[in-house]
Structure formats: structure tokens, C-alpha cells
Amino acid sequence: MEPVNNGDLSAFHMEKGHLVLGSGWHPSLFRAEVDSLTGVIKILTPRIVLTNSSSGLDDSATVDQILAQPGIGSVSTLSNSFSEWLSDNPLNKNDSIAVRWSRHGERKPGVKGIELAKEMGGILTDAGYKIELENPEQVIELLIDGEELYWGYPLLKEPPRKGWKERVATQRPFFKPVSLDPRHARLMLNLAGTKGPLLDPMCGTGGVLIESASSGIESTGVDLDPEMVAGTLQNLEWSDTKARVICGDATRLSELDITGIRMVCFDPPYGRNAWRSDSTPELFSSVLDSLHSVCNYEAVMCCMLPSTPDGALVMGMEWQDIEKLFSSAGWKIDGDWFIPVHASLGRRLVRAERLQS
Numbered sequence: 001m002e003p004v005n006n007g008d009l010s011a012f013h014m015e016k017g018h019l020v021l022g023s024g025w026h027p028s029l030f031r032a033e034v035d036s037l038t039g040v041i042k043i044l045t046p047r048i049v050l051t052n053s054s055s056g057l058d059d060s061a062t063v064d065q066i067l068a069q070p071g072i073g074s075v076s077t078l079s080n081s082f083s084e085w086l087s088d089n090p091l092n093k094n095d096s097i098a099v100r101w102s103r104h105g106e107r108k109p110g111v112k113g114i115e116l117a118k119e120m121g122g123i124l125t126d127a128g129y130k131i132e133l134e135n136p137e138q139v140i141e142l143l144i145d146g147e148e149l150y151w152g153y154p155l156l157k158e159p160p161r162k163g164w165k166e167r168v169a170t171q172r173p174f175f176k177p178v179s180l181d182p183r184h185a186r187l188m189l190n191l192a193g194t195k196g197p198l199l200d201p202m203c204g205t206g207g208v209l210i211e212s213a214s215s216g217i218e219s220t221g222v223d224l225d226p227e228m229v230a231g232t233l234q235n236l237e238w239s240d241t242k243a244r245v246i247c248g249d250a251t252r253l254s255e256l257d258i259t260g261i262r263m264v265c266f267d268p269p270y271g272r273n274a275w276r277s278d279s280t281p282e283l284f285s286s287v288l289d290s291l292h293s294v295c296n297y298e299a300v301m302c303c304m305l306p307s308t309p310d311g312a313l314v315m316g317m318e319w320q321d322i323e324k325l326f327s328s329a330g331w332k333i334d335g336d337w338f339i340p341v342h343a344s345l346g347r348r349l350v351r352a353e354r355l356q357s
């Protein structure tokens with residue numbers, strides 16, 4: 001991460017809590033991802049959470065900003081709470097400073113960001129700081145939700161989604177419409193935890209493998225279609241990452257010399273994309289069974305399942321039947337999120353843990 005504020009920020013990483021702001025794309029996935037990466041102490045608003053640390057958030061798919069030395073107040077108490085916070089969290093008075101503001105939730109009539117920033121600027125001036133709006137050496141960022149206010153020292157110049165534009169599926173040498181977006185691949189990895197070895201049993205064009213291998217996770221991909229296997233290898237070479245890729249059947253993984261897997265991330269085929277296979281639920285059920293045999297106890301799986309546009313039916317089944325499908329293969333679902341895709345398709349991102357037997 002490249003810090004916005006100059007000076008030594010290492011103490012901020014270690015000592016006090018952090019305010020973490022989500023991108024707004026999917027607030028509940030944001031909270032789940034941050035919780036999985038670093039642990040959420042408190043949910044302050046749908047898009048702002050308090051964490052102990054900022055470590056682990058560098059590869060987040062949903063974080064927009066991290067504020068160190070958090071300050072919390074409201075429109076009516078700003079003057080007192082900001083003055084108190086400033087005396088507890090002094091910055092370098094030789095460096096110029098500015099307050100930046102942004103709104104991330106409810107808009108309350110009469111609550112004006114510019115006015116609040118000016119009020120904070122007045123308190124800074126009275127305390128002996130040099131205000132410089134164009135090119136400040138230090139920044140305090142103010143987040144507004146309704147009448148609630150959150151502020152701190154921003155740690156990120158930009159959201160931590162480095163290289164996504166370059167790695168987007170359509171930029172890869174081997175592209176198919178089924179190719180996973182880096183955001184979805186990264187989310188699955190982050191929700192599953194970062195401990196490899198990882199397996200994508202239906203790796204397609206390698207969307208998951210590119211992200212996992214680029215994070216240094218020992219990764220294996222399997223696909224039944226030789227064209228996909230060749231394409232994945234081509235994409236891995238293009239992204240300068242390495243993974244083991246096997247042409248094989250995800251319903252017979254134990255025959256492929258794969259053992260000790262601790263993370264599984266994948267999206268099974270759906271509709272016309274199923275390739276020389278059973279229809280999706282039967283195939284998926286066999287894959288769950290087969291995964292159980294190559295995974296360690298407490299391995300975590302994240303998968304993206306096709307659903308109706310409202311998320312009600314998953315692979316054509318009611319949700320309780322999906323839960324039964326997982327549990328009868330030895331997996332316990334511990335999280336699921338609906339992701340709208342387009343007018344005729346949705347997705348359920350499911351996280352499950354491998355049970356002992």
C-alpha cells in the first residue's frame with residue numbers, strides 16, 4: 001500500500017484500530033471479506049467497519065480506503081470530538097494539512113460536507129496547523145453517513161486493486177465468456193482465507209489460478225476440456241504466474257495425485273457451458289464428494305453457483321436442498337451471498353467448511 005500521508009505510519013498499523021471503507025458494490029460481501037482478512041471489531045455503517053489492524057487488506061476486492069487513528073462523532077458534537085481527537089492524535093505542525101470529505105450513506109438535509117470540513121479546518125488552524133487545500137503534505141479524511149461522522153489519516157492513495165485492469169479476463173490471450181472476473185476470483189480467495197494449497201477443480205481459463213498464484217499461493221487447476229487446460233497454461237504464462245494444471249475429471253480427483261488441499265475456489269459450469277458432463281446439480285454433487293476426498297479437515301471452499309435473477313433458486317434447486325447437497329458430501333455452508341449478474345442470471349457465492357467425516 002502506498003500511504004497518502006507522509007511520515008512514519010508504521011505505528012498506525014500496529015497500535016490503534018482502523019476505519020475501513022467499502023467500495024459500495026456489495027456492502028455485505030465487503031464486511032465478510034474484511035472480517036475474513038483481518039477481523040471486524042464493529043460494524044459502524046453498512047460500508048464502514050472498525051478493525052484492529054490493516055494487515056491483510058492489501059489484496060482486498062472490496063476495500064476503498066483505510067483510515068488510521070480513527071475519530072468518530074456526529075454533526076452536533078463535531079467541534080468537541082474533533083478537538084479532543086486532535087489533541088490525542090497530533091500531526092506534524094511543520095507540514096501543511098487539508099481535510100477531504102466524502103459521503104457514504106444516507107444524505108441528511110442540512111448536512112454539508114464542505115461546511116463540516118471548514119469547521120475541522122478552523123479547529124486545525126486554531127491549533128497551529130497550516131491549511132493547504134491544493135497540495136497538502138498531510139490529509140485528514142472525513143466520511144459522512146447521515147449525521148454520523150468518521151475521520152482519520154488515509155493510508156491508501158487508491159483502492160488496493162492493483163493490476164486488475166491489466167488482468168481483466170478480456171485482456172488475457174485465452175478468453176471465453178465463462179472467464180471469471182478478477183474481482184470475483186479475488187473475493188473467493190479472500191473469503192476462503194489465504195492458506196494454500198489451493199485447488200480449482202474446474203479451472204476453465206484460469207481466472208482463479210491467476211489471482212491465487214499471483215499471491216504466492218501454491219495452486220492446482222483441473223479441467224476436463226484439453227482446450228481449457230492449454231488456454232489456462234497460456235494465461236498463466238502471460239500473467240507471469242505458475243500453477244499446476246491437470247486435464248482430468250473433477251468428479252474423480254483422488255485419481256489425479258492431488259492431496260492436502262486447504263482451499264478450494266471455483267465456479268461450476270452452467271447451461272450450455274457444461275462440457276461432456278452430467279446436468280449441473282448431479283455433476284456438482286459428485287464434485288463436492290470428490291473434493292472431500294482430496295481436502296484436509298477444515299479446508300474451506302468458496303464457489304459461485306448460478307441462480308435465478310432473484311437468487312431464490314440455485315442451480316434450479318431450493319436453498320434448503322442446496323444445503324443438503326453440501327452436507328451429504330461432508331461440507332457445511334457457513335456463508336452465502338447473492339450477487340446479481342443480469343436480467344436473466346444471478347449468482348450465489350457460497351462458503352463452506354469441510355467436515356471431518
Ligand SMILES: C[S@@+](CC[C@H](N)C(=O)[O-])C[C@H]1O[C@@H](n2cnc3c(N)ncnc32)[C@H](O)[C@@H]1O
Nearest residue numbers: 179180202204205207223224225249250269275
Ligand atoms: C464456468 S467454467 C469455469 C470458468 C473459470 N473459473 C474461468 O475463470 O475461466 C466451468 C469449467 O468446468 C469444466 N468442466 C465441466 N465438467 C467438468 C468435469 N467433470 N471435470 C473438470 N472440469 C469440468 C468446463 O470445461 C469449464 O471450463
